[in-house]
Amino acid sequence: MSPMLALIRKEYLLLLRDPHALAVLFIMPVLFLLLMAAALSNYLSDQPPALDLVLEAPQPGEASAFFRQALQEQLPGSRVLARSDEALPHIILAADFAETLLDTPHIGPALTYPARVDRQTRQRLRAAVNIALAQTRLLAYLEDSNALGQDLDAKQRLQLIRQRTQSQIRELQVLASGELSGKANASQLSVPAWLIFGMFFVALPMAGGFQREQQSGALLRFRALGLSPSSLLLSKLLPYISINLLQFALLLSIGVHVLPWLGLAGLELPGSVLAYLLLALSLSLAACSLGLLLAALARSGEQALLLGGGINIILAAIGGIMVPKSVMPEAMSQLAEVSPMSWALDAFLTLLVGQGGLADIAPDCARLLLFALLLGSVGLFLFRKRVQQTQWTTHY
Template sequence: MSPLLALVRKECLLLLRDPHALAVLFIMPILFLVLMAAALSNYLRDQPPPLTLVLEVPQASAASRFFQDALLAQLPGSTLLPRSDDALPRIRLARDFSDTLLDIPHRGPMLSFPARADGQTRQRLRGALAIALAQTRLLAYLEDSGALPEQMSAEERWQLIRQRTQSEISEHQLLSSGELSGRANASQLSVPAWLIFGMFFVALPMAGGFQREQQSGTLLRFRAQGLSSGLLVLSKLLPYLAINLIQFGLLLAIGVLVLPLLGLSGLQLPGEPLAYLLLALCLSLAACSLGLLLAALARSGEQALLLAGGLNIILAAIGGIMVPKSVMPEAMSHLANISPMSWALDAFLTLLVGQGGPRDIAPDCARLLLFAILLGGSGLYLFRKRVQQTQWMTHY
């Protein structure tokens, strides 16, 4: 067996015998993926959930009934209650609602929210109320001007108002516009985010394994056998590159196959397989190069744990992994661009949301490769110095 194969086999055996490392690399990102996809399923769903609210009508009329129908059309599946003692959003029409529709300035219905109503519900209900009220006032204007035949039924009047107030909007997604996280659903955001987070955690077992080899004297024995630093580095990179590629494929498969079984929106993988393979290789190289640098920098197992774990959490926090960049303040979203996790997530969203291909993700992949070259080169240089400085007294 060649020295390289023997060293790679040694790294694989050490990793397989370390349940904590396997848990960090596989179980942790899988749990995060499923939990966050479930937690964001309502907030990031393509179709907003139905609402339950109270519509108080002191004096019923044809205009109030039309307003109720128009409001329900803006809130599909929602329920309007005439009264309720529960803490629900409430819309109260004035007693003279029908008589004041054409007043200028117009005083609309009173809208109130319970304290626990979230911002998305408030904004959605304000928009629905404004549209329904505008449609009701348009109907009142057409009736007052004599533009509607008296024999026209209520359904025909509703269809006419809808035709007068609807427009076809052409929507295009420009990949160069950058931020796509605001358009992603729960699976499109959670699966790649926690996949990236889990892949960068290879830095933890890489750094920890190097420290154990140095403290146990294994690194010194390798040096005594004349094994080059480059060979030692390559033997450590290859197994973790393979681990990263397995993580990539496994977590994507969970997003595609397992999430629908849990009642969550499944992940679709549009585009060319070559684009996903290119992203997987660039992302793996970036994660492993960071692990190599941290392994060479850390001087103890405790330092390796703090450096690898702490840096990964910081990169994830500012890179849009834990909090989508679409909800970050502008200054924070600009800061996210320094994180390699942000580059990888942008490339993922370009493929999943923007329907892009290899050419579209090339800039982000180039950044990841440059990151890998710079950190990998620095890590190799420091690793060689550590190996050369290893003395018999380092065994303790």
């Protein structure tokens, strides 16, 4: 067996005997993907979760009853209660609600929320109240101008008002080709983010393994055998690149096959296989180059762990992995462009959501490869320096 193959085999054996590294490389990304896909399924879906809320009407009447019906229409599946002892959002109608519907300016109901109600739910509830109130005011105007038949019951009145106030709006996704398609499902937006985050954690076992070899004296023995730093470096990169590619395939397969089995939206993979291969290779090289740089910079396994974990979390936080770039302030969204995770996510969304091809993701892949070349070159320089300076008396 050639020295290179022996070194590569050694890396695989060390990984297989390290349960912590296997957990970081495979178990943790899979759990992240499954948990976050489930957690974000309602947030990213077209059908938001049902709500429980209280509608207080001090003076019940036809107007407040119609408002309740209109509000229920805007919140399908939700429960609009008259009272409750639970901490729920409250919509409080004024005592003169029916008499002031045609006032200009009009003062609407009061909304109160428990502290635990999130901003998205508040916005959704506020929008539902605005639409229901507008429909109730339109009904009052039609009744005041005698433009509404007196023989209509409550259900017919609601249907008539709905016909006059609602429109069908199509939402389409602009593809990379410029054509239009339906909206993306939740998995197409959440799975790529956590796949990228998991792949970048390959830096931890890379850096930790290098530190163990240096502290145990194995690195010095390799030098005594006449192995060049470039050979040592290549023997470390190739196994981890292959592991990254395996991660890529495994996590995509989970998105395609396992998520539907769990009742979540399945991942769809439009586009050519070559485009996914290019993205996988570019992403893997970027992640492994970061691992190489950390291995050369860290002076202990603890430093490697702190540097690797900290940098990964920072890159994910500013790169749109943990918080979508669309909800970031402008300064943060501009800062996201320095994160390689952001470039990889953009390429993924171009493939999955925009149904793009190889040419469409080429610019993002080129940035990932340039990132890999830059960090890899610096890491190689520092790695060679560390190897050449390693002595029996070196302590870290």
